Amino acid sequence: MRGRNLRGELDTFLAGAEQELIGFRRDLHMHPELAFAEYRTTQRIADRLTAAGLAPSVLPRGTGLICEVGSGDGPTVALRADIDALPVPDEKDVAYSSTVPGVCHACGHDVHTTILLGTSLFLARQAEAGLLPGRVRLIFQPAEELPGGALEVMAAGGISGVDRIFGLHCDPRVDVGKVGLKTGPITSACDKVFVRVSGPGGHTARPHLTADLVFALAKILTELPAALSRRVDPRSSLSLVWGRVEAGSVANAIPDEGLAEGTVRCLDEQAWHAAPDMIKALLESVAGAYGVEASMDYVRGVPPVVNDEVSVQMLAEAAGGVLGEGSVEPTQQSLGGEDFGWYLESIPGAFARLGTRTPGSAHLGDIHQGTFDVDEACIANGVRFMAATALTALWEGQRPSVTEPVAGIAIV
Numbered sequence: 304m305r306g307r308n309l310r311g312e313l314d315t316f317l318a319g320a321e322q323e324l325i326g327f328r329r330d331l332h333m334h335p336e337l338a339f340a341e342y343r344t345t346q347r348i349a350d351r352l353t354a355a356g357l358a359p360s361v362l363p364r365g366t367g368l369i370c371e372v373g374s375g376d377g378p379t380v381a382l383r384a385d386i387d388a389l390p391v392p393d394e395k396d397v398a399y400s401s402t403v404p405g406v407c408h409a410c411g412h413d414v415h416t417t418i419l420l421g422t423s424l425f426l427a428r429q430a431e432a433g434l435l436p437g438r439v440r441l442i443f444q445p446a447e448e449l450p451g452g453a454l455e456v457m458a459a460g461g462i463s464g465v466d467r468i469f470g471l472h473c474d475p476r477v478d479v480g481k482v483g484l485k486t487g488p489i490t491s492a493c494d495k496v497f498v499r500v501s502g503p504g505g506h507t508a509r510p511h512l513t514a515d516l517v518f519a520l521a522k523i524l525t526e527l528p529a530a531l532s533r534r535v536d537p538r539s540s541l542s543l544v545w546g547r548v549e550a551g552s553v554a555n556a557i558p559d560e561g562l563a564e565g566t567v568r569c570l571d572e573q574a575w576h577a578a579p580d581m582i583k584a585l586l587e588s589v590a591g592a593y594g595v596e597a598s599m600d601y602v603r604g605v606p607p608v609v610n611d612e613v614s615v616q617m618l619a620e621a622a623g624g625v626l627g628e629g630s631v632e633p634t635q636q637s638l639g640g641e642d643f644g645w646y647l648e649s650i651p652g653a654f655a656r657l658g659t660r661t662p663g664s665a666h667l668g669d670i671h672q673g674t675f676d677v678d679e680a681c682i683a684n685g686v687r688f689m690a691a692t693a694l695t696a697l698w699e700g701q702r703p704s705v706t707e708p709v710a711g712i713a714i715v
């Protein structure tokens with residue numbers, strides 16, 4: 304890489320650091336903390352960065368932190384890890400099981416945090432040696448699961464001045480030593496919609512004197528998703544699915560109020576932006592046709608993570624350089640949400656899937672399950688991958704053109 308033996312430098316660094324990093328991950332795993340309560344986690348990261356001569360700065364709410372490595376006029380690349388755990392009981396029988404009842408790092412954020420810490424320590428050494436051609440902003444983000452942590456980071460100026468941002472997530476379906484990459488959307492949006500309808504109630508013998516609210520609500524429940532599917536590009540997979548409906552209390556009385564609640568999922572960023580207005584207009588037209596008043600609360604979740612093509616090529620180049628040829632495999636867009644999408648609404652970047660499964664082993668359990676665990680070799684590989692990605696992006700960012708694709712790698 305750029306005439307340097309980055310792979311060898313990383314091997315030397317990890318020969319000394321890997322055991323410490325595994326211990327750090329196990330300590331976090333034993334002491335998981337929920338969104339916006341990651342005080343101990345934040346302190347542990349800050350202490351280790353400070354010991355390495357870095358100057359971390361804790362976010363205004365008191366959890367999560369940002370730290371910058373390097374200086375000068377070169378580009379600024381951000382690397383982001385999420386640090387929060389889930390309200391899921393730990394079901395694993397391991398020495399490092401969670402010590403907090405009902406809380407567990409079931410999404411692998413302890414692994415992401417540890418990888419970014421290791422990457423920080425390596426990059427700090429590179430900066431000391433004068434080998435960092437720009438700046439790397441390390442973002443240890445709180446509250447990915449809430450979600451909301453990404454917005455907290457952005458409100459604190461966390462990505463101002465950043466040219467490109469990268470992140471990764473554990474993937475138990477990918478072998479350790481490999482990464483899954485995809486250009487374009489890699490996760491999905493998921494919002495919530497709350498509909499309330501009202502109109503004059505009365506006796507079921509005289510529906511014409513009322514708004515016949517239950518009938519009107521039923522029409523909304525069926526016609527809204529149907530009309531929506533005809534108003535958007537089917538490739539966006541915008542879908543409205545109801546999860547709760549409530550109206551009335553007895554068989555012979557028409558109620559004067561009813562409600563419906565559902566989720567809106569979407570694979571496409573443009574359709575996601577248009578969804579609230581479109582759903583509101585359709586709701587009003589269906590409700591108007593049946594003579595009921597309707598109101599809607601639309602609660603935004605996260606946008607889809609939409610990977611930038613050039614950034615994905617940088618990830619591929621980095622993986623090829625330090626994890627070896629054949630370490631990159633294509634991955635699918637998931638229907639899950641990830642708040643990294645908020646960053647990519649503002650700046651280019653890409654999100655990768657990091658293999659955590661021991662090759663040839665049985666399934667280790669999916670994320671968000673109390674049985675989820677990783678092959679800890681993924682930590683060293685994650686450090687190699689993230690450090691090489693940051694350096695690749697800094698080198699590429701200094702060139703006038705960064706658009707030429709890497710030969711032999713096609714990720715679509």
Ligand SMILES: [Zn+2]
Nearest residue numbers: 410448670671
């Ligand atoms: Zn999660």
Ligand SMILES: [Zn+2]
Nearest residue numbers: 410412447472
């Ligand atoms: Zn996660």
